[in-house]
Amino acid sequence: MFYYKMDGHLLCSARHDLPFPAVEPPADAPKAVFLFEADPQSCRASFSVGHPGQLAQPESIRWLDASRLPDGDPDPLLGRLIQEGRLRAVNYRHPQWESLISCTPDKRKKRVNILAIGDVGSTLLTGLKLLGQDVISSIGICDLSEKTTARWEFEMNQISLPWAYDAMPEVEVIPPDRLFDCDLFVFVASKGIPPVGSGVKDVRMAQFETNSKIVAHYAKLAREQKFKGLWAAVSDPVDPLAKTAYLASNQNEAGEFDGQGLRPEQIQGFGLGVMNARAAYFAKRDPRFASFLTEGRSFGPHGQELVVANSLAHYDDALSQELTHLVVTANLKMREIGFKPYVAPALSSGALSLLLMLRGEWHCGSVFLGGIFMGVKNRYTATGLETELLPSIPDPLFARIQYAADHLATVI
Template structure:
C-alpha cells in the first residue's frame, strides 16, 4: 500500500506514483479516504467501501452486489484498513474525477434536518408532500414547493399551512412556495414532474416507458440548472421511467458547452431514482395474501427498475426461481388492477416509493432506490453512511444473478 498527503489530509491507496505528496505509513492514524482510479464518466466519484475488491475493480456493474463474483483478486491491505471496511468507515474517492478534491469529505446531505424542495405538486407530488409534512418532523427543516401553476402552489401552501397538531403549531415542517430560480437552494430536490400520463383505459401496458421521451426533455433542463447552481445535495427522481431518467439527468448535467462530458455537474451518487419501493411493497402485499410467497416477508429482496426488468426474489438464502418469476409478474401487473377499477395508481407509488424511502434516505437508513452501477441506474437496497453511499452486498444464487445481468443489459440498451 501507499500513503499520500494533500492539504494535511492522509490517504491510502494501492496506486503508486500519484501526483501527491508521498507519506510514510502512519504509526497510529488510520486514513479514512482510499484513493482509486477509474473512468470517471462511468463510475461513482465517491462511495463507502463494503468489499476490498471494490478498491481494485476496473469498472462498476452488478457484480458489486455480490463481490465474490468480481473478476479481481482480493488486495493485500493493512489490518487497520480492513477494519475500516468491516465497520463501513472507509470512503473511496476516484482520483480521476474532476471534482475529487472537493469530495474528500461527504457533502453533509444528512444534517440534523434537511431543506427539501419539491418540483411539481400534482397527484404524486401532492400525496408525497402530505406524507413528508406529517412524517418528516425529525429530519426535514422545511419544504419548498415549485410548480408551473401558481394556483397549484398557492393551494398546496395554504392547505399544508393549515395542517398542524393542536397547540403544537411549530412541530411539523413548514411548506412554502419557492420560485424556479431557487429550486436548488436546498439539500434535497425531489423531481416529480411529468409531461403526460396515458389516461385510464388507454390499453397501454407499460405506461412508464411511454413517458420517457417527454419527461427526458424536462429533466435534462433541470439537470443543467443543477449544474449551473453548483448543487451539492441529493437529486431525487420520482417521475417515470425512473431509472433511465436518472441517467439522462446525469449525462445532461455533465455536458459542457461543447457537448462533451466534463464531470462539471451532478456526481453519480448525487442522483437516486425512487421507483423500486412500491414494487417491494406490492411484493409484500401479495405475499401476505398468498402463503406460497410468505418467504418474501422475511428473506425477500427487490432489484432493478420500476417496470420491465424488475427482479423480485422470494428469498436470497432459499431462492426459488420459478416462484420468484411468478411473484415478479404479479407485482408488475398490480398497477393494472387499480387501472381496471378506473383509477390512476399513484397513491402507493407516491408513498412507498416516494415519501417512505426518502425519509429513510434522509435518516441514513437502508432503503430501496436506484443508484449508479457503472452505465446504468439500478434499483437496490442501499443507504448513505458518513463514509458515503453503501450498497447491500450478499452471496447471490446463480439463477438470481443471471436475472440481474439480464436487467443490466436491458437498462443499458435504453440510454
C-alpha cells in the same frame, strides 16, 4: 499500498508517485480515503468501500455479491477500515475529486424542494409534511399552476399538532429560480401520462420521451447553479430519468462530458420502494410467497425488467418469476378498477423512501452501478453511498439481475 497526507487527510493509493507528502500509515487511523482511477463516466466519483474487491474490480452489479468479487488482501489498516465502514473511495480522475476528500456528514435538518404538485407530488408532499419533522426543516413547492401551489401551501400549513405548531416542516411556494436552493430536490414533474383505459401496457416507458426533456432542462439548471445536494427522480421511468439527469448535467456547451455537473452518487431514482411493497402485499396474501417477508429482495428498474426474489437463502426461480409478474402488473389492476395507481408509489417509493434516505437508513432506490442506474437496497453513510453487499446471490437470480442491467444499458 502507499500512504499520503493532504490537508490533514490520510490518503492511500496503489500508486507510489502521487504529488502529496508520503507518510507511514498510523495503525490507529480513524478513517482514510482510497484514491482510485477510472473513467468518470463509468463509476461513482466516491463511495463507501464494503469489500476489498471493490478496490480491484470495476464498478458493476458484481458489487452486490461478495462471492463474485476478488478476495484481495489489503494491508491491515485498510482491512480494518473496510470492516468498520470507515474507508471512502474517491476517483482521482474525477474533476471534483478534491472536494470529495473533505466531505463530512451534515446532521442538520434538510431543506426539501419539490417540482410539480400533481397527484403524485401532492401525496408525496403530504407524507413528508406528516412524517418528516425529524429530518426536514422546510419544504418548497413549485408548479406551473400558481393556483395549485397556492392551494397546497394553504392546505399543508393548516396541518398542525395542537400546541406544537412548529413541530412539522413549513411549506413555502417558491419560484423556479429557487428550486436548487435546497439539500434535496425532488423531481415529480410529468407530461403525457396515458389516461386510464388507453390500452398502453408499459405506461412508465411511454412517458420517457417527454419526461426526459423536462429532466434534462432542470439538470442543466442544477449544473449552472452548482447544486451540491441530492437529486431524487420520482417521475416515471425513474431509472432512465436518473441517468438522463446525470448525463445532461455533465455536458458542456459543446455537448461533451466534462464531469462538472451532478456526480452519479448525488442522483437516485425512487421507484423500487413501491415494487418492494407490492411484493410484500402479495406475500401476505399467499403463503407460497411468505418467505419474501423475511428473506426476499427486489432489484432492478421500476418496470418490466423488475427482479423480485422470493428468498435469498432458498431461492425458487418459478415462484420468484410468478411473484415478479404480480408486482409488475399491479398498476394495471388498479387501472382496470378505473383509477390511476399513484398513492402507493407516492408514499412507498416517494415519501417513505426519501425519509429513510435522509435518515441514513437502508431503503430501496436506483443508484449508479457501472454506467446504469439500478434499483437496489442502499444507504448514505459517513463515508459515502453504500449498496447492500450480499454474501452470495444464487446463479439463476444473478442472471435475472444481469439481464435487467443489460436492458437498462440499452435504454440510455
